[in-house]
Each structure stands twice: as structure tokens, then as C-alpha cells.
Amino acid sequence: MKKSYQSLEDNSTNNMKQVIYRNLTSKILYLGFILLLTFSTSLSAQEGDPVNGKKVFLANCASCHKLDKVMTGPALRNVEARLAEEHGLDREWINAWIRNSAAVIKSGDPYANKIYNEYNQSPMTALASLTDQDISDVLAYTAQPKPEPVVPTVDPNTNTQGEGGVSNNIILGALAVLFGLLAMALILVKRTLNRFAEAKGIEVPSKKGGDSIWKAFVQNQFLVLVTAIFFLLASGYFAYGYFMQIGVDQGYEPVQPIHYSHRIHAGDNGIDCKYCHSSARVSKTSGIPSLNVCMNCHKSISEVAPATLAEGKEYGVDYNAEIQKLYDAVGWDGTAYTGDSKPVKWIRVHNLPDFAYFNHSQHVTVGGIECQTCHGPVEEMEIMYQDAPLTMGWCINCHRETNVKVKDNAYYTKIHEQLSKKYGVEQLTAAQMGGLECGKCHY
């Protein structure tokens, strides 16, 4: 430990000399300046600016440290006080560690080595450029008490939203009861009226009228014929519609084992589709991302923001619990992989029949078609559903309407020119380039 202090002092005086020789000439002033500095560091220990500290923390520390959660490095809430109380380490040790942790470890400092080994011997980046003021600002930021009230402010929100849902149900229920009562009242009124009619000896004419209309209808063969044809056509129409939609899964919206919200990931956070579905760029399938892709971000993000959590309540989902499901599946205990992983049984939404060939890279990379063209507004989907019918007619329609970008494709210039001449068009569509050939998709 002592060694480390000495080396630190050596360092600092060296730095000091450089500064001094540039700015001051007198040796007395030099000594005075050192004294002043040593005092001012101890003074500024209490005078760190947490606002600036947050900035410095976000720029330099936050990639590995969080305040209340162990990440790559330890949690830093009240780090200065904890180090002082539990390990007797002062500001000078902290400064030395931040500016060059490797040197502190090398000097044989016991606590430095303990921490180094505890965190998988991943060395902390030397932040030599941080000034004393920066460090005290950061420490002031870490010394701020944990903002507790965040959680309670969320709960009332979610509660009121929850109550909103409940009160909606109550209103609907009340309406249903009201209508029921109305219907009952009408029936009762009709009964009493009938009783009055009976009592007064008036025959109710409506029944007779109904019978005679029916008789008139049956006797009129033309009307019967027209009605029969109408019903036949109508039933043919509906039967055709029903049989045509067999095998079409438009709107299919299965419940996935982990509630993954495309709305949050692709919409709110603007993550590119190809970030997760990376094989869509280069292969036939767009691929279901393996869980390590989730963990690229979710190693750091174990909880959603309170506002997002409140949104989740509207959908009846606890996003934090869903992230926990991911951790269970991938075997992540919060700081390291346990090796105990299990596959997630995702349910495939878009599924072309086996007899149709489709290649993602051909459309995404070569054609440059937006994912949304076929998959719909995925960035707005809380639950993923199939937006397009994925029928042959739908495919072909797009091939007929889409112009192929043939520009700057030197290899095919000749055939593109010939085809343009053949069809007498400026812009070739996919269909004109053979996009309707049966063998393109069925073989």
C-alpha cells in the first residue's frame, strides 16, 4: 500500500512540475501551490458537483459500472464511503486506482488485487485524463442517495390505468344489465297488453297477417324462385370465401413463450430489424435470433423504465418478468452465465408451405425491399402477427408492380437492355424478368 502511495506521489509531483514550469517561475510559489492543491483536493472532496459528476460518469464509467447493480465492474453507489469504512481506503487510493488501476494492482495492494480477481481479472480502463475535480464530481454523484420515490410514482399510474380497465368493464356490465332489464320490461308489457286484449275480447291481428304473408309468398312461385336463387348465390359466395381462406394465415397471432414486444425494440428504440434477424441479409431465412443476441443488450438492461413498465400493464404484461424469462432460458444469474440454458419454444408466425421457395437475402439485400413491405408495421406490433396473406396472388401482384433496380449492375446490362427492348419499357418489373415463371418458386 505504502508503495502505491509513493508511486502516486511521484506521479503527481511529476505532473505538478510540468504544470509549474509552464506557469510559475518561483520555487516558493511552487511549494505554496502544492500546499494549496493538497488542501484543495481534500476540500473539494466535499464540494463535488453531482451534476457534472453525472456527465463524467456517463462518459467514462457507465459502460462498465452502474450505481446499484454489478455490471462488468462493481456497483458504485456510495463507493467512497464504503471504501473508507470497510477497507480504510482514502481518496488518494481512489484517484490512483481510477487513473491507473494496473499500477495499483502491480504494486501489490491487497484490496486492489482482491477486486481484480473478483471481477474475472478484467482490468479497468486507465482514465488518466480525469482531473481531481472530475473524480470528486463523480464521487459526489455516486454519493447521492438512491432515488426511491420513482417506484411509488409509477404504481399510482398503473393502478389508475388498471382501475380504468375495471371501470370500463363495470360500465359495459351495467349496460348489459340495463338492456336485459329493458328486454324484460318489453316482454312484460307485451304480456299485459295481450291479457288486456283477451279480457276485452279483441283478437290480435298480427298473427293472421303473418300467416297470410307467408301463404302469399309460398303461392308466388316467381318470388320463391328469386329468393332461392338469391340464397344459393349468397351461400356460394360465402362458401367460396370460406374455402379460399383455408391455408391463409393472415392475422395469425400466436402467444409466444416470452412476450417480446417489437413495438418497444423496433419502434421505441429504433433497433434495425437486421440487428436481430441478421441472417435475412445473407440467407434464405430471416432467422430467429439466438438468445446471445438478446443478451448483447439485456446483459445491461435487466429492467425496463418505469414508464415502459406502466405501458406494459395496459397490455397485461410485466416486462421485467419477461426479461427474467430470458435470463432463465439463457442461464444468466445477473452477472455471469451459469451454463444451465434451455431452448425457448418460439412459435413461428410466417410459414410458407413447403412447395414454395422464398429467399430473404434475394429480397432484402439484392432487391433492397423494406421488411415492412411484407411484414407490415412490425414496429407498432406489441404482439407479432402475420400482416400479409402470403398467398401466391399476393406474391405475383408485387412482382408485377415492382420495378427492379438494374442500374449499376454491369454484369447484366446486356440482358436488361434486351428485355427492355422486348417489352418496350424503360423500367423492367420483376415479372418481366421472369418473376412469374413457375419454376422460380415451385420446384
Add this chain to the structure above:
Amino acid sequence: MHINMKIAAKYIVVSILLVSFVSCQKNSRPNYQYMPNMYESVGYETYQESDAFANGVEAQLPAEGTIPRGDFMPFEIDNTTEGYEEAKLNLTSPLDSTQVDYEQGKVLYDIYCAICHGTKGDGNGTLAKKELIIPGSYADKDITTGSIYHTIYYGKNTMGSYANQLSETERWHVVAYVEKLKADLKK
């Protein structure tokens, strides 16, 4: 009265049929198919369940030491601090200046890196602005060609590995683009 009963019965039948049709259209399960054995592959599909393997999944990891065809060279530097330092000092790009495609590098960078590191590499990506993942600026990082590649390959600190999302050449394009961003930031 008799006929009325009949009509009522007809209405009831029709409405039951309608209700049953409507209730059949549940979006949480796939629709019926005409010839399922033409729709569903006889061979294993990519992510299918399968009894053929112990863990019940068709998708298996390749046997150790397997080398894929095409764009692949084994990367022999370890995923350790020493490996990182070694890569930082000695690893250089196999692409020369004419082979580096900055345009593709930018496209890939914008997909995979910019979400945290920001399109300019200043650490101001969407997730960083939300203070979810805070990578810091390339300008402040002590990185070299080799260390960038090592980091993309294995990940570093909270950053994960991008080896499975980017092919080898693509990784080197991204490395070149990151170096360009860092140079631009330092201007």
C-alpha cells in the same frame, strides 16, 4: 304459430352456424390447410423439435473444429485480457485499402453498432441517449485495428460478441469504418 316456431328454429340454426364460423377464426392458432403433407416439410426444418438429438432440438452446434465453407478463417487469438492486448498490438486487417468498402462498413455499422455507439461513433446511440447502454465515444478509447476486431469478435465488458451476426470480411469492413469514425471525431 306452428310456422313461427319453424322460422324461429331456422334463425337459431343459422345464428349457431354463424357463431361457430366466427369462433373458429381464432388468431392464436394457425388456420386449416388443404393438404398438410404438401405444406409441411418432410425433412427437418431449421428450428424444429426433434427426437433425433438429446436436447430435443433440430438446430445443433457444429462439431468442434468444424470450418464453414467460404468466408472464414479461424481466429486464433484467445478471449482473454492477454489475447486482447496481443490483438491490440499485432493484429492487422487482411484487407488492403482498395478492398475496404466503407459504404458497406457504414451500412453494417449503422445496423449493428450505431444503436449504442451512435452513427458518428460519439457514443450517442438511441440506447445511450436513454441511458440504457452507455458505451462512450471512440475518441476517448484507446483502440487499434486489432483491438476493435477482437472486441467485435468476442465482445468486451458489457458489449457482446458480434461474431455470429457479421462474417469475417464484414467485421473487417466495420473495423475500418470504426477507425474512420474515430479519426473523424479526433479532427
